Amino acid sequence: MKYEIQKISKIVEEIIDFFYSHSTKKVNISIEETETSFIIEVQSDHIICSNDNAKHLKDLLNVQRQREMEEYYWQLAGNDLDGDEYNLVGMMVDESYIDYIAPSLKVKLIRYK
Secondary structure, X not given: OOOHHHHHHHHHHHXXXXXXXXXXXXXXXXXXXXXXXXXXXXXXXXXXXXXXXXXXXXXXXXXXXXXXXXXXXXXXXXXXXXXXXXXXXXXXXXXEEEEEEOOEEEEEEEEEO
């Protein structure tokens, strides 16, 4: 559980960066802690994003969680300009769901404790 809150903050920061880099004007964020997990939901009804961009984000987030990598690299989130930070977010969460119906995008991430 060491650094758990900081890791959640980094995850949220990266997802918000995606939304704002796609010209959203309003973002709704929900972070819920349960007994077994953290559930992060980020949603905007007005985002300028193509189907390809949404699919690319989905692909980057849908990788298997890698706890060993996470322990070494979570602090680097936000330092890469090539989009690899979204892949790192994918390595830090257990489940991810992307729902995109233009112009609305909803990202739901679940991180088990």
